[in-house]
Amino acid sequence: MSHAPSAHPATTPKAVIVVSSHVVRGSVGNRAAVFALETLGNPVWAVPTVILPWHPGHGRATRIVLAAEQFAALMHDLESAPWLGEVAGVLSGYLGDVEQVTALKSLVSAVRTNNPNALYVCDPVMGDLGGLYVKQELAERIRDELMPIADIATPNRYELAWMVGRDLPDLRVTAEAASEFAPTNLLVTSAPAMMKNFTGNLLISGANAWLAEHHIIPNPPNGLGDLTGAVFLARLLAGQAMDKALQTTTAAVFEILARTTRRGGDELQLETDAQSLSHPMAMVQMRRVSIPGTGRRA
Numbered sequence: 444m445s446h447a448p449s450a451h452p453a454t455t456p457k458a459v460i461v462v463s464s465h466v467v468r469g470s471v472g473n474r475a476a477v478f479a480l481e482t483l484g485n486p487v488w489a490v491p492t493v494i495l496p497w498h499p500g501h502g503r504a505t506r507i508v509l510a511a512e513q514f515a516a517l518m519h520d521l522e523s524a525p526w527l528g529e530v531a532g533v534l535s536g537y538l539g540d541v542e543q544v545t546a547l548k549s550l551v552s553a554v555r556t557n558n559p560n561a562l563y564v565c566d567p568v569m570g571d572l573g574g575l576y577v578k579q580e581l582a583e584r585i586r587d588e589l590m591p592i593a594d595i596a597t598p599n600r601y602e603l604a605w606m607v608g609r610d611l612p613d614l615r616v617t618a619e620a621a622s623e624f625a626p627t628n629l630l631v632t633s634a635p636a637m638m639k640n641f642t643g644n645l646l647i648s649g650a651n652a653w654l655a656e657h658h659i660i661p662n663p664p665n666g667l668g669d670l671t672g673a674v675f676l677a678r679l680l681a682g683q684a685m686d687k688a689l690q691t692t693t694a695a696v697f698e699i700l701a702r703t704t705r706r707g708g709d710e711l712q713l714e715t716d717a718q719s720l721s722h723p724m725a726m727v728q729m730r731r732v733s734i735p736g737t738g739r740r741a
Contacts, residue, residue, distance in 0.1 A: 456531040456558055457680060458486040460521065462547055463536030463568075463669065465491035470711040471498050471666035472537055476673035478713045482720050483677040486529070488521065493539030498665045501709070511542035518546040522553035530554050531680050532561055535589065536669055537568040538577070544584045551592060562679060565593035565626075566672040571601050595628040595679075597672040603631055611635070614645070614654070619735040621647040630675060630689070632668055638728065644671065645732065646689045652732040653686045655693035657725070660704050666711045671696050674720060686729070694723035701725065 459480050464472030477487045492514075494507040509517070521527070533551050538544065554561045567590060569575055569582040586606045590596055604611045607624055611617040614635040621629045627649055634645035636656045643656040674695055678688035698719040703712045713720075 456529045456561075457484065458488060458526075458529040459532045459534055459673075459676065459680070460488040460490065460530055460550065460554065461534045461536070461673070462490040462492060462538075462543075462550075463534070463566075464493045464495065464539070465489075466495045466497050468497045468710070469501075469666070470664075470670075470713050472669055475666045475669040475711065475713065476534060476536065478717075479670055479673040479720055480534075480677050482713075482717050483674070483681070485531070485677055485680060488530070490517070490521070492537060492543055498710075500665055506539075508539040511540060514540070514543055515546040518550045522550055527554065527557045530558060530561060532564065532676050534564045534566070534672055534676055536566045536672065538581060538585070541578065541581045541584060544581070544588055548588060548592065562594045562676065563592065564672055564676045565589045565596045566668060567596060567598045567602050567606070568668065569602050570605060571599060574601075575605065591625045593626045595630065595675070596626055597630045597632060597668065597675065599632045599668055600634050603629075614643075614732065615735055617645060618647065618652055618732055621645065622652070622734045628685070630671070632671055637730065641728070644689060644693045646685060647734065648685045650734070651685070652734050653689055654730050654732050655689050656728040656730070657693060657697040660700055663700055664703060664708060664710050667696060667700060670699070670711065670713075690727060690729050691723060693727045694725045695720050697727060698723045698725035 461473055461476045473489045477489050480487050495504045533554055551563045567585045569577045575582055607620045617634055621631050629647045631645040634643045636643040640659050641656045642659045643654045646653045675692045699716045702716050
């Protein structure tokens with residue numbers, strides 16, 4: 444059962460287990476999440492779900508996925524590791540195989556047994572405007588098995604639309620859908636904004652909702668969702684309140700995106716803009732959002 448995030452003082456565990464894709468070149472998946480979390484002071488245990496030379500969006504790429512039994516054995520080793528008490532959170536992103544869901548659920552349970560305050564952030568990486576880019580069975584298992592046990596989930600607007608089974612054409616409908624869906628804390632990226640030529644991150648936390656808006660930057664590089672989930676988790680582990688974490692996360696990711704784009708980069712240039720993670724200067728528009736309806740999907 445998921446629980447509400449709480450502040451983590453400096454004496455609590457700080458390590459994060461990140462379970463996502465690994466690329467040789469680029470700043471997506473584990474490459475983005477590990478860099479962000481370590482820059483913000485969180486040791487990382489990085490578990491690759493798939494190994495690629497680069498993001499497939501750059502062109503045809505070899506795909507290496509551990510056999511299901513090997514992946515499960517690796518995760519089981521982590522569950523019994525003598526250092527598991529160091530772990531304050533688990534962040535999952537792109538999964539390479541349906542069977543990885545079972546091993547991931549088991550790991551989350553083990554982490555929570557050792558540290559009941561540990562947070563599980565599920566980034567349900569399954570698709571975008573073009574539709575699903577994982578097998579439907581995997582998308583269904585993420586929706587049905589991982590989302591309900593997460594403390595926080597960070598779907599993009601199109602992933603949320605697929606999971607709830609309806610279009611999300613505007614902010615009102617998106618907020619309503621998010622408020623009805625598990626878990627209690629949902630951060631929807633690429634959400635509709637209230638200002639023209641803007642996009643937003645919509646955070647639903649219980650009865651509260653906030654929208655952080657910024658200018659749309661055309662043709663952004665990949666990895667923004669991976670970076671957002673990692674930075675948001677780091678902010679919460681540092682003790683920031685949910686709305687403050689939304690603001691500072693959105694500012695950091697937007698600032699890195701804007702600077703990368705100005706340089707013409709085809710990948711987020713995290714190493715060049717590491718200071719933006721810790722001390723973002725970009726301005727984002729924050730506003731409270733009313734949530735239509737009161738239902739919540741279990």
